[in-house]
Amino acid sequence: MRDAFPFWGQLTPKQKNLLEQSVGCSSYQKGERLHDGAQDCMGLILVLSGHLRAFILSDAGKEITIYRLFDRDICIFSASCMLKNISFDIYIEAEEDTRILLIPTPVYNELNQTCLAVSNFTGQLISSRFSDVMWVMEQVLFMSFDRRLASFLLEQATIAGGNVLSITHETIAKNLGTAREVVTRMLKYFQSEGMVTLSRGGVTISDSKKLERLAQFEK
Template sequence: MEFKELFPVWNQLTQAQQETLEKAATLHHFEKGARIHSGSGDCVGLLLISKGLLRVFTCTEEGREITLYRLFERDLCLFSASCMLHSLQMDVYVEAEESTAAYLIPPQIYQKLMTSSLPIANYTNELMASRFSEVMWLLDQVLSKSFDARLAAFLLEERDVEGRDDLHITHDQIARHLGSAREVVSRMLKHFQAEGLTETARGTILLKNCEGLERLAGTARR
């Protein structure tokens, strides 16, 4: 898909601004598992996803990963340009969950356009507010929701991402998403299986009772 078809406010830009963006943006391909952005000291640039799936996460003091949110086709990743976000107080990492194609926009080009284009400035501010809201929502879930509710919500979210009830995901991967330990995930999945909610095999988890998972997840669902 061409850059101009993906950029959110393309039709609101002047011809000169469109030409600047189109000339500066370069298409990159990332293999599954590739680390694209590695904390606050890294400033790759903004990523506009053409296809694939990116995971944005941070790490706890104990070194456990916890997913902040995921980015899909047409989403714009701001945290990969951390040098633009002077108020960012934590290390944020970005990796490809699937083989991904994304346009890379140099941060200095985007910053200049933000000062000259009200549509870009407004869109960026709205996007930052939305991402901040997602992070605050996640923090509330971690602090106030039980782990079984969070796990149920994650399994249902993963079903939406994969588009099927048999999920190809390991206990370790789930632990990394939820900021937990693999052993905790395994114990809870055994409990889910005993309750008839899921069935676990090597490398896969079958969701057998999605309605039961929905009830368990409750307000932990996004």
């Protein structure tokens, strides 16, 4: 834990003891939801292993991924109730079996108010996550769907460590905030252009260079 939090060395012995006594470790299975919007203020999440997806929901129930959390990544918006004038309906679920450390909101709030290093870290973390959100919004507003899909497939290939992706059209649609039918049509077009090969419950990237050129077009 001492290596997980960059502010550890700036804490007093009392604060270190408080943190050690309060931090909990939890495990979640793939597909399990950890956080259910602004009313669920569970605390500061640090990923020990696995990875999580943070997303928002439209009034119509459509999802769009705003950022992902991997080993040693930290989520501040799961403790958003302690942040004045900030309230986000952000949902978090496990994309694979995941273990986390959790600092309860009251404990982190106390550290944030009494330790300058923690307060500075919180500000940096909020700024970083806002940048993630703004990048996604920029994509949605200004990038064509074929480019967004190409970028998403390349990102998934990096996460998977290979070009064979075990992912459904429905899952892709949830991540990109669109309808499954739109994804299916575009993937079929990609297949006709030799960029991907489609199979039941999966997508194989056939020509990553062509996908990269599409993703970077007009950047």
